[in-house]
Amino acid sequence: MRAATLKQPSLEIHVRAGIAADLEELADLETKVFATDRMSRRSLRHFLSAPTAAVLVAEYDGRITGSAVVLFRPNSAIARLYSIAVAPHCSGYGIGPALLTAAEDAALGRDCLYLRLEVHEKNNRAIARYRKAGYREFGRHDQYYEDKGHALRFEKLLMPRIAALKRAPPYIHQSTEFTCGPACMMMTLAWADRSFRPSPACEFRLWREATTIFMSSGPGGCEPYGLAVTLKRHGLSPEVHVSRHGPYFLETAKSADKRRVMRVTQEDFRREAESLGIATHLTRDGALVPTLINALDSGGAAIVLVSGHQMMPTGSAHWVFAFGHEGRYVLVHDPAAMRDNQGRAVAAETHAVPWSVFARMTRYGPDKLSAAVLVRKGGHT
Secondary structure (H helix, E strand, O other), X not given: OOOEEEEEOOEEEEEEEOOHHHHHHHHHHHHHHOOOOOOOHHHHHHXXXXXXXXXXXXXXXXXXXXXXXXXXXXXXXXXXXXXXXXXXXXXXXXHHHHHHHHHHHHHHHOOOOEEEEEEEOOOHHHHHHHHHOOOEEEEEEOOOOOOOOOEEEEEEEOOOOOHHHHHOOOOOOOOOOOOHHHHHHHHHHHHHOOOOOOOOOHXXXXXXXXXXXXXXXXXXOEOHHHHHHHHHHOOOOEEEEEOOOOOOOHHHOOOHHHHHHHHHHHHHHHHHHHHOOOOEEEOOOOOHHHHHHHHHHOXXXXXXXXXXXXXXXXXXXXXXXXXEEEOOEEEEEOOOOOEOOOOOEOOOOEEEEEHHHHHHHOOEOOOOEOEEEEEOOOOOO
């Protein structure tokens, strides 16, 4: 965790990791800051030593003037800002923003993608601070606090400082819940040819070309061979990397007839892939990430199956577009952006995902299916 230092006239604030010797001052700070919902000494003592927590303290002149507690869950890419407190006599000195920055750094250091928090709906000053810092409201807890007040839930996508993100290829969001595959194909085509400008109908044209027809209900999504065949038809040179042979996603269909249609469609895509000379590689468990690293290092890109929308492990099959990597991060466009009333993306869902997190996300379903369609530069004709 990097130190956060802010300067005010005759005041210097330093944020560091909390230690056991801070317990009494932290407990005293709780009493001064909160009339209700205070953390007990027992809770503070636990957080100071727990591997699933980070306690941060802000110091001025050798005294603790603020604190924050960040909580982590095993195998989760979401951290939680459990508490943040600033001594009343130091209000306005920038302690809160300094602690918030340090909390985000602590979450990034634990390979988290998001930092979430709760705030009392009447705490307008804190709400304004979080919005200014880039947090968005996504939910609420009714009667969450001791005074029966409601809590607003906020989250922020954490982005490390990576130069390659400034050179990201065009981002295109999916306009329906089932067209993540076509959106990724459009991003692949735009990556290969920066002059590519898809029409609104392009998303659905690609979906018709690549779809498996059925998923859990209604129209469905795409599987790897459908994606690869469609990219090949559009002038690219894809290759398929899967941990097992298909058919795929049959468990998402609720009827035998839907499973039959999916099986027939996928078998046809696989035969066409073979006739088009699309290479297929079976990847053993854990081998997809090294394969992706090699492909990205050589200037390639990939459409990758992950478990969950917006990079969260919710269990849904979802395609994302991986376009590069830097250090311990893979750079990814997730087409499942939030949309406004006109169906436009509110903001690009571009992520720098630690490889350790990405490796967990690229295992779908009970059999830990991994799948990717790799495309290298020079394949476009």
